[in-house]
Amino acid sequence: MTGCNEYKLNQGPEDTISAVKFSPSTAQFLLVSSWDCTVRLYDVAANSMRMKYKHSDPVLDCAFYDPTHSWSGGLDAQLKTHDLNTDQDTIVGTHDAPIRCVEYCPEVNVMVTGSWDRSVRLWDPRTPCNAGTFTQPDKVYTLSVARDRLIVGTAGRRVLVWDLRNMGYVLQRRESSLKYQTRCIRAFPNKQGFALSSIEGRVAVEYLDPSLEVQKKKYAFKCHRLKENGIEHVYPVNAISFHGTHNTFATGGSDGFVNIWDPLNKKRLCQFHRYPTSIASLAFSNDGSLLAIASSYMQEQGDISHPEDAVFIRQVTDAETKPK
Amino acid sequence: MAEGGDAEWELSKENIQPLKRGRDISVLHQALSQQQDGPSSAVCQQKQAFESELRIYNGDDPLDVWDRYVKWTEQTFPQGGKESNLPVLLERAVTQFTEEKKYHNDPRYVDLWIKFAKICSEPLEIYRYMQAQRVGGSQASFYIAWSEEYERLGNSREADKVYQEGFNNCAEPRDKLLQYHKALQARVSRQVMTTMAEKDSDEESNEPERLSLVDLKHRGKKKAIVPVNRAQAALGHNSRGLQSQGAPAPSGAKNSCFVVFDENKGPAAVTSEPKWESWAAPPPVRAKENAQKPEKWCDVKMAQKSRFGHKIVPPPLTKPTFQPYVEESDEPPRMTPCKINSAVNTVLSARKPRLEETPLKRLQEHRHLQQQQQQQETQGGKLQEKNMYCKELLFSGATEFCFEELRAERYRKKMAQETQPGQSSADPTNTETEF
Numbered sequence: 057m058t059g060c061n062e063y064k065l066n067q068g069p070e071d072t073i074s075a076v077k078f079s080p081s082t083a084q085f086l087l088v089s090s091w092d093c094t095v096r097l098y099d100v101a102a103n104s105m106r107m108k109y110k111h112s113d114p115v116l117d118c119a120f121y122d123p124t125h126s127w128s129g130g131l132d133a134q135l136k137t138h139d140l141n142t143d144q145d146t147i148v149g150t151h152d153a154p155i156r157c158v159e160y161c162p163e164v165n166v167m168v169t170g171s172w173d174r175s176v177r178l179w180d181p182r183t184p185c186n187a188g189t190f191t192q193p194d195k196v197y198t199l200s201v202a203r204d205r206l207i208v209g210t211a212g213r214r215v216l217v218w219d220l221r222n223m224g225y226v227l228q229r230r231e232s233s234l235k236y237q238t239r240c241i242r243a244f245p246n247k248q249g250f251a252l253s254s255i256e257g258r259v260a261v262e263y264l265d266p267s268l269e270v271q272k273k274k275y276a277f278k279c280h281r282l283k284e285n286g287i288e289h290v291y292p293v294n295a296i297s298f299h300g301t302h303n304t305f306a307t308g309g310s311d312g313f314v315n316i317w318d319p320l321n322k323k324r325l326c327q328f329h330r331y332p333t334s335i336a337s338l339a340f341s342n343d344g345s346l347l348a349i350a351s352s353y354m355q356e357q358g359d360i361s362h363p364e365d366a367v368f369i370r371q372v373t374d375a376e377t378k379p380k
Numbered sequence: 381m382a383e384g385g386d387a388e389w390e391l392s393k394e395n396i397q398p399l400k401r402g403r404d405i406s407v408l409h410q411a412l413s414q415q416q417d418g419p420s421s422a423v424c425q426q427k428q429a430f431e432s433e434l435r436i437y438n439g440d441d442p443l444d445v446w447d448r449y450v451k452w453t454e455q456t457f458p459q460g461g462k463e464s465n466l467p468v469l470l471e472r473a474v475t476q477f478t479e480e481k482k483y484h485n486d487p488r489y490v491d492l493w494i495k496f497a498k499i500c501s502e503p504l505e506i507y508r509y510m511q512a513q514r515v516g517g518s519q520a521s522f523y524i525a526w527s528e529e530y531e532r533l534g535n536s537r538e539a540d541k542v543y544q545e546g547f548n549n550c551a552e553p554r555d556k557l558l559q560y561h562k563a564l565q566a567r568v569s570r571q572v573m574t575t576m577a578e579k580d581s582d583e584e585s586n587e588p589e590r591l592s593l594v595d596l597k598h599r600g601k602k603k604a605i606v607p608v609n610r611a612q613a614a615l616g617h618n619s620r621g622l623q624s625q626g627a628p629a630p631s632g633a634k635n636s637c638f639v640v641f642d643e644n645k646g647p648a649a650v651t652s653e654p655k656w657e658s659w660a661a662p663p664p665v666r667a668k669e670n671a672q673k674p675e676k677w678c679d680v681k682m683a684q685k686s687r688f689g690h691k692i693v694p695p696p697l698t699k700p701t702f703q704p705y706v707e708e709s710d711e712p713p714r715m716t717p718c719k720i721n722s723a724v725n726t727v728l729s730a731r732k733p734r735l736e737e738t739p740l741k742r743l744q745e746h747r748h749l750q751q752q753q754q755q756q757e758t759q760g761g762k763l764q765e766k767n768m769y770c771k772e773l774l775f776s777g778a779t780e781f782c783f784e785e786l787r788a789e790r791y792r793k794k795m796a797q798e799t800q801p802g803q804s805s806a807d808p809t810n811t812e813t814e815f
Contacts, residue, residue, distance in 0.1 A: 152421040290767050292769050310769065
């Protein structure tokens, strides 16, 4: 299964993987949060686990603040920061319901968390303390940061764009251009738009600029669908990750496939082999040389037996990720 | 506690929708106090708990959860409105079990249907649909609600027919149906008698009417009275040949063997009714300032006086013989730019608004879809799509769930099951070592 350009991480999580995130400074370190209540730090180059720390409940998301600090939150509704050098936990604060997303915005130097309690909270990572609570119209399912813009995807197919420098009002209220539940939103590295994936095999590319000419460029396409015996099986698209320099992005679906897309030319650049089970999370390293692929069943079709959860590290080439 | 609570309840009566079964006063206090604090997390959590129970319930009576959820919503959101989400909830609850024959005559299910019908714009359509689907055919409450709807519209004949049908279908409980039917008959017959009596009476119409522009004090030296003839809410019913329950018949009914007390009629019989008096002279002009006779204004020129009392005649307007110089940059100010460009807004909301659809239409479509699916499954039709996730579970409640939420509920349930036996057997270490 694993070729020379790809390998499976040792000492992987024991339950469903919720998120994989590369270190902002190097392609050597990878954070992995999981339903087994742990957050693990891997040395990817050495293929070994450096450390792990625990939450009291499953962890739904994690993020690097700087190369030595990780932040994570999950079902216990607690936001934790962990010093990766000294191996020390600090509970920063709590939400009223499980925390679904944790992101860091380097431009404004603020941590952002989204929760099922219908709120987004900002956290000052230096003190660390709460820097504001902002009510959203519905449960937060996904969020992404583009420079000082915060893009929040909630239940009810709503998309809200906030200005992190002035959270007094919502900059834009949008309706997802896809018909079904939003699974994932990720901002373009050039900060001009975002890709949004839905639960029924579709991805939309949208732009932040509300002017008519720019909005005309947005589009959506079908993907992660398999034809079997004349029936088209439509899978959720769970993960999106952008390549930092090429402005291309990878999508992962519950069909176990990873596709790489060129949004400008509207082309699929390549498709990798089929992974054992659903793709739960994807992450390009900061230099774009590695792609971390979490193949992990998320109980989309109920609590049934499934292949083992695993994180694959794949070396990607320009041929696979660069627009032609 | 009672003092403060009572006052609060008194102050916000207008925010409480009446419920047929009444409200639990303690829940009402709680709900009202929570409203002042804004959307509280306790309510959200309770709602989330119901939503997850809807999904992970695996007993043999799923209707029970819906029933409790609806009742909780009614009690917790006394003001009704959008945040209660009650219409959506009822619609989902009702559509959920259209295929479940065992619930079709369950009093709780029929009750949900009736509540649903009452919030729809066309309740009669819903009742007819229920009848066609054989929902509530043997429930007295169904016929009562249906009949009441007809009665409300003033169609007492149809209202009666509905009861007849209820008897034909042996609706239970029969006593209740009988009782309500008798009440209906009594109301109708009283109504008929009233209208007959009104025709019989020689006096000018007894019909209550609003007397406007009469003095509150009666003229003359008689004692002061206030006209008590009020336009009743029942007026509308009267004209349509029905009177609401309990409304007393006017005392003019000569056929009746006893005089029915009428609060509207009573005082009027003692004192003479206020009469329309013709005015001998127009009312005196009160000191109106600047009273002026109406006249054409457009070609009237007001004479202007100078400081010295001479009249100034304005020079006739003539066009200047020269072109006034206008600087090029001195353009008239443009309109202030519109901040919200409507064109842009439509761009951001990509989906077109859906066609107006009634709940009934959705119901029928839902059924139609189900039948189609069954057909396709048996026929093995052309290219069809199959969702590779548990769509029913995510969208079965009044609000949607994502995979993670669903899984979180499963996780919590599992944890609760694991900790309970652990505590009873006093072996907590066992659960810990599993991780």
